[in-house]
Amino acid sequence: MQVTGDxxxxxxPDPTRSVAAAARREQIIAAAVAVLAESGYGRTTFExxxxxxxxxxxxxxxxxxxxxxxxMEAVLIDVALQAxxxxxxxxxxxxxxxxxxxxxxxxxxxxxxxxxxAVRAMYEISMNxxxxxxxxxxxxxxxxxxxxxxxxxxxxxxxxxxxxxxxDTVLMALTLKxxxxxxxxxxxxxxxxTLDECIREITGLALRATRRDP
Amino acid sequence: MQVTGDxxxxxxPDPTRSVAAAARREQIIAAAVAVLAESGYGRTTFExxxxxxxxxxxxxxxxxxxxxxxxMEAVLIDVALQAxxxxxxxxxxxxxxxxxxxxxxxxxxxxxxxxxxAVRAMYEISMNxxxxxxxxxxxxxxxxxxxxxxxxxxxxxxxxxxxxxxxDTVLMALTLKxxxxxxxxxxxxxxxxTLDECIREITGLALRATRRDP
Amino acid sequence: MQVTGDxxxxxxPDPTRSVAAAARREQIIAAAVAVLAESGYGRTTFExxxxxxxxxxxxxxxxxxxxxxxxMEAVLIDVALQAxxxxxxxxxxxxxxxxxxxxxxxxxxxxxxxxxxAVRAMYEISMNxxxxxxxxxxxxxxxxxxxxxxxxxxxxxxxxxxxxxxxDTVLMALTLKxxxxxxxxxxxxxxxxTLDECIREITGLALRATRRDP
Amino acid sequence: MQVTGDxxxxxxPDPTRSVAAAARREQIIAAAVAVLAESGYGRTTFExxxxxxxxxxxxxxxxxxxxxxxxMEAVLIDVALQAxxxxxxxxxxxxxxxxxxxxxxxxxxxxxxxxxxAVRAMYEISMNxxxxxxxxxxxxxxxxxxxxxxxxxxxxxxxxxxxxxxxDTVLMALTLKxxxxxxxxxxxxxxxxTLDECIREITGLALRATRRDP
DNA sequence: CATGAATGAGCGTTCATTCAT
DNA sequence: CATGAATGAACGCTCATTCAT
Numbered sequence: 001m002q003v004t005g006d007x008x009x010x011x012x013p014d015p016t017r018s019v020a021a022a023a024r025r026e027q028i029i030a031a032a033v034a035v036l037a038e039s040g041y042g043r044t045t046f047e048x049x050x051x052x053x054x055x056x057x058x059x060x061x062x063x064x065x066x067x068x069x070x071x072m073e074a075v076l077i078d079v080a081l082q083a084x085x086x087x088x089x090x091x092x093x094x095x096x097x098x099x100x101x102x103x104x105x106x107x108x109x110x111x112x113x114x115x116x117x118a119v120r121a122m123y124e125i126s127m128n129x130x131x132x133x134x135x136x137x138x139x140x141x142x143x144x145x146x147x148x149x150x151x152x153x154x155x156x157x158x159x160x161x162x163x164x165x166x167x168d169t170v171l172m173a174l175t176l177k178x179x180x181x182x183x184x185x186x187x188x189x190x191x192x193x194t195l196d197e198c199i200r201e202i203t204g205l206a207l208r209a210t211r212r213d214p
Numbered sequence: 215m216q217v218t219g220d221x222x223x224x225x226x227p228d229p230t231r232s233v234a235a236a237a238r239r240e241q242i243i244a245a246a247v248a249v250l251a252e253s254g255y256g257r258t259t260f261e262x263x264x265x266x267x268x269x270x271x272x273x274x275x276x277x278x279x280x281x282x283x284x285x286m287e288a289v290l291i292d293v294a295l296q297a298x299x300x301x302x303x304x305x306x307x308x309x310x311x312x313x314x315x316x317x318x319x320x321x322x323x324x325x326x327x328x329x330x331x332a333v334r335a336m337y338e339i340s341m342n343x344x345x346x347x348x349x350x351x352x353x354x355x356x357x358x359x360x361x362x363x364x365x366x367x368x369x370x371x372x373x374x375x376x377x378x379x380x381x382d383t384v385l386m387a388l389t390l391k392x393x394x395x396x397x398x399x400x401x402x403x404x405x406x407x408t409l410d411e412c413i414r415e416i417t418g419l420a421l422r423a424t425r426r427d428p
Numbered sequence: 429m430q431v432t433g434d435x436x437x438x439x440x441p442d443p444t445r446s447v448a449a450a451a452r453r454e455q456i457i458a459a460a461v462a463v464l465a466e467s468g469y470g471r472t473t474f475e476x477x478x479x480x481x482x483x484x485x486x487x488x489x490x491x492x493x494x495x496x497x498x499x500m501e502a503v504l505i506d507v508a509l510q511a512x513x514x515x516x517x518x519x520x521x522x523x524x525x526x527x528x529x530x531x532x533x534x535x536x537x538x539x540x541x542x543x544x545x546a547v548r549a550m551y552e553i554s555m556n557x558x559x560x561x562x563x564x565x566x567x568x569x570x571x572x573x574x575x576x577x578x579x580x581x582x583x584x585x586x587x588x589x590x591x592x593x594x595x596d597t598v599l600m601a602l603t604l605k606x607x608x609x610x611x612x613x614x615x616x617x618x619x620x621x622t623l624d625e626c627i628r629e630i631t632g633l634a635l636r637a638t639r640r641d642p
Numbered sequence: 643m644q645v646t647g648d649x650x651x652x653x654x655p656d657p658t659r660s661v662a663a664a665a666r667r668e669q670i671i672a673a674a675v676a677v678l679a680e681s682g683y684g685r686t687t688f689e690x691x692x693x694x695x696x697x698x699x700x701x702x703x704x705x706x707x708x709x710x711x712x713x714m715e716a717v718l719i720d721v722a723l724q725a726x727x728x729x730x731x732x733x734x735x736x737x738x739x740x741x742x743x744x745x746x747x748x749x750x751x752x753x754x755x756x757x758x759x760a761v762r763a764m765y766e767i768s769m770n771x772x773x774x775x776x777x778x779x780x781x782x783x784x785x786x787x788x789x790x791x792x793x794x795x796x797x798x799x800x801x802x803x804x805x806x807x808x809x810d811t812v813l814m815a816l817t818l819k820x821x822x823x824x825x826x827x828x829x830x831x832x833x834x835x836t837l838d839e840c841i842r843e844i845t846g847l848a849l850r851a852t853r854r855d856p
Numbered sequence: 857c858a859t860g861a862a863t864g865a866g867c868g869t870t871c872a873t874t875c876a877t
Numbered sequence: 878c879a880t881g882a883a884t885g886a887a888c889g890c891t892c893a894t895t896c897a898t
Contacts, residue, residue, distance in 0.1 A: 271858085
């Protein structure tokens with residue numbers, strides 16, 4: 001994802017080569033997430049990030065990330081990967097597709113509840129970052145795909161083991177994603193539900209929707 | 215030292231005094247709505263609005279609306295009032311609370327379906343406009359209140375006539391609002407529903423939720 | 429040549445509409461010419477121009493001209509037009525093609541000798557201004573064409589009147605241009621010639637090259 | 643507090659000590675020449691040179707050459723020496739001053755025709771490099787002197803042997819230099835001449851100008 | 857009702873350079 | 878011999894806004 005060539009600042013550091021650079025990047029990304037969540041995309045300037053990160057110069061940001069757009073992309077990728085990893089870890093512990101489905105829902109809702117700022121930051125970026133032509137850079141489609149990509153295999157596995165009934169796995173994945181999104185909103189906006197209520201609600205729905213007809 | 219108000223070089227002209235001024239204001243607001251919907255809040259600059267409106271100078275915008283924030287507020291109010299009026303008109307034709315409730319839902323969903331740009335513009339403003347301190351100027355609460363304000367009287371009226379059962383009218387109004395919001399999303403994002411399906415869904419839900427137990 | 433639309437600063441002033449704006453533009457262009465001649469293209473910054481023009485803010489420059497490239501183009505056009513006009517005026521006074529040819533050479537060499545800064549400024553721009561792709565924006569070809577455009581009609585007219593012999597007018601125009609360019613160099617670099625010497629040299633050459641064979 | 647010289651963090655390594663360092667320097671100079679010729683002085687940044695040279699970091703450039711100005715000077719000197727050497731070698735083969743004069747002209751024009759990028763690079767540097775005060779660092783005078791320095795001895799020798807007539811050798815050298823410069827332009831810009839034509843032209847001129855009157 | 861002219865503040869970006877190993 | 882990390886300074890540009898008519 002690193003830009004090479006002309007656009008990059010002098011000496012773009014290879015993040016994989018140096019732990020110090022990686023740490024700096026993490027520090028800056030964390031600050032960017034906080035500012036995005038608190039102040040919104042439009043007010044997330046290098047200067048505000050600099051203040052929040054407690055570093056001396058905004059130059060340090062462009063040194064590590066290049067342009068503002070590059071930084072935003074780095075934040076988006078970083079946060080998405082973190083979420084993905086957290087969820088994948090918990091799903092990996094499941095022994096059956098049913099458990100996996102439950103774990104997946106719990107993990108996602110749990111992660112969202114635990115990282116409201118990160119979620120908000122992703123939202124700000126995906127709703128505001130635009131390319132030169134003015135089109136949204138990270139459209140709804142992209143995030144939809146991302147959220148569905150790991151759900152569909154679980155459903156397919158469940159059908160293979162016979163735990164789940166026959167249905168279109170892509171469509172079901174999309175439906176579950178929508179349900180989770182709806183529940184997510186209920187975590188933050190009235191009529192509010194607690195995390196446990198959300199999880200219970202969605203897992204109940206998912207299990208009923210996928211289980212073999214008796 | 216000019217003897218003018220605080221917000222503009224010459225105070226925004228009294229819209230009742232001049233039809234020309236009112237027309238200009240409408241023209242600019244319409245352009246602002248279009249730009250907001252197409253380019254997002256951050257890229258909705260005076261210059262872009264000027265182009266879209268086909269007027270000669272951005273000065274004309276600040277002349278009529280004062281600051282950018284003032285313009286955004288004017289857009290928000292204008293659009294909200296328009297929606298409110300359209301809905302109120304249709305609700306006013308209803309003869310019973312039940313009819314009013316149905317009309318209210320149909321009218322709102324209908325208006326949303328017919329004015330996607332306006333809806334998007336309101337969304338952009340409410341999600342991005344911030345005050346000097348950095349706080350969202352038109353929080354979720356504000357729009358919630360607005361959307362609920364005309365719903366609650368209908369419910370109360372239904373209870374008085376005995377058509378509706380006993381329930382907390384505020385809570386029920388909020389619940390219905392949430393349901394409508396959810397349906398709204400289904401108009402634009404998969405799994406998609408048609409306007410008619412949305413209306414049927416929500417009115418069915420509302421009627422069942424409010425009617426007297428048999 | 430005025431950029432319209434997005435790239436323009438707020439309220440690009442129409443230079444034809446206001447004498448004040450035209451005066452400001454002239455003032456800024458004059459300062460730009462001086463800085464270009466003195467400091468070269470790379471050091472011709474808004475700030476240096478601002479100082480030289482004795483104006484308060486660099487913003488005034490971008491207000492009137494837009495981007496730096498736009499300014500440079502404006503300078504180039506302005507200077508070229510000025511030269512063109514000065515030359516055309518003197519050529520217009522000529523009664524015969526022979527006189528016109530002489531006048532043309534005298535006028536161009538005279539203008540160059542009188543406006544060394546302007547000549548240098550044009551040179552700096554044409555040798556340094558590049559487009560986004562990195563290619564020279566105002567190639568040698570462009571200036572060659574410009575310098576030849578008014579020469580060729582004179583030659584053609586002389587052939588019609590019978591004062592000049594038969595030759596390819598385009599080729600002859602190019603040749604004369606080359607001779608003038610060479611003479612120009614001799615005005616500034618050793619072995620140096622005076623303006624009068626240059627004029628005598630080139631007009632002598634031109635007249636001999638074009639006159640009817642006896 | 644490092645005990646180093648003024649210009650670089652660690653003093654530019656002694657080129658005689660290490661062949662590796664010399665090779666690096668050559669590599670970087672070659673890249674710089676290419677970038678100068680292609681992109682012009684203003685766009686010849688460390689980053690672009692780095693890309694062109696295929697090295698990892700711009701730091702390597704400043705390590706070997708110090709500042710940007712130092713690099714440019716190194717390029718200028720390197721290219722000039724190369725040209726000088728090529729020309730001197732061919733002149734050394736001549737047995738008489740007349741042969742030497744011919745060889746000198748042929749060699750210079752030949753070198754120019756064979757190394758357009760190097761010629762262009764020298765030109766870019768000499769026309770753009772400036773000192774802190776803003777004055778051209780390598781003025782026209784400098785290059786004139788350089789080009790004349792080896793011409794004058796040839797002429798003087800010819801006078802001593804009696805092959806050449808009496809004339810002011812410095813003035814004649816300058817004149818010949820001007821003629822060569824003019825021919826150089828004719829290699830690249832219309833009305834164009836081939837290399838052979840140029841050589842014939844200039845050598846013809848030179849021999850006629852210097853030979854004893856019969 | 858409309859416009860022209862001017863302006864200040866802030867932002868991202870670029871570039872060479874320096875301090876460390 | 879080479880590199881990584883950091884940094885300061887300057888620049889062009891954008892935007893909303895204000896002072897005049």
